[in-house]
Amino acid sequence: MSEPDPxxxxxxxxxxxxxxxxxxxxxxxxHPCGPSRCQSIHYCNACLQxxxxxx
Numbered sequence: 001m002s003e004p005d006p007x008x009x010x011x012x013x014x015x016x017x018x019x020x021x022x023x024x025x026x027x028x029x030x031h032p033c034g035p036s037r038c039q040s041i042h043y044c045n046a047c048l049q050x051x052x053x054x055x
Contacts, residue, residue: 017053019044029053 017027024046031041034052
């Protein structure tokens with residue numbers, strides 16, 4: 001049996017990352033992986049910015 005594709009698996013954390021632009025925690029994870037496995041891509045609903053979060 002092969003390992004799951006790491007780009008579709010998640011660590012379980014989906015929301016609540018603090019936005020580095022405005023400090024809001026009204027954020028959503030858009031994709032579990034960013035440019036590397038230690039990053040995920042989030043979107044801030046308050047200031048409408050996309051940002052990367054290090055795991």
